[in-house]
Amino acid sequence: MKDEHRLLIALQDLDIMIKEVKDKATSKELEDLGFKLTGLSVLQEARTKLASAVPKTLLNRYEKLAEHYTVAILPVSGSRCLGCFVKLPTSFFSSASRVELQTCENCGRLLYIP
Numbered sequence: 001m002k003d004e005h006r007l008l009i010a011l012q013d014l015d016i017m018i019k020e021v022k023d024k025a026t027s028k029e030l031e032d033l034g035f036k037l038t039g040l041s042v043l044q045e046a047r048t049k050l051a052s053a054v055p056k057t058l059l060n061r062y063e064k065l066a067e068h069y070t071v072a073i074l075p076v077s078g079s080r081c082l083g084c085f086v087k088l089p090t091s092f093f094s095s096a097s098r099v100e101l102q103t104c105e106n107c108g109r110l111l112y113i114p
């Protein structure tokens with residue numbers, strides 16, 4: 001897997017965490033613990049840093065998908081897309097496909113072979 005893909009996956013992990021912190025129930029909980037704002041700003045700062053390291057075209061693709069899906073980039077498992085569970089064609093598993101990110105033709109999510 002390419003470094004830029006690893007970065008993108010890390011970025012998505014951060015986005016999911018940020019979403020959770022922003023979630024009302026979680027925010028209330030964190031507020032009670034006294035570190036809601038600092039926690040969120042640290043996450044957002046890390047997100048900005050990480051986003052600047054991801055190639056722009058890849059970042060744009062991800063962000064468009066992230067508007068629709070919580071998980072926009074995910075691994076292939078058992079020759080299925082873990083987003084929509086459609087079975088993927090064998091061309092997905094050629095040697096070139098193991099390096100590049102693939103797009104699920106059914107749901108459009110970005111897929112990688114772990």
Ligand SMILES: [Zn+2]
Pocket residue numbers: 081082083084085086104105106107108109
């Ligand atoms: Zn899919």
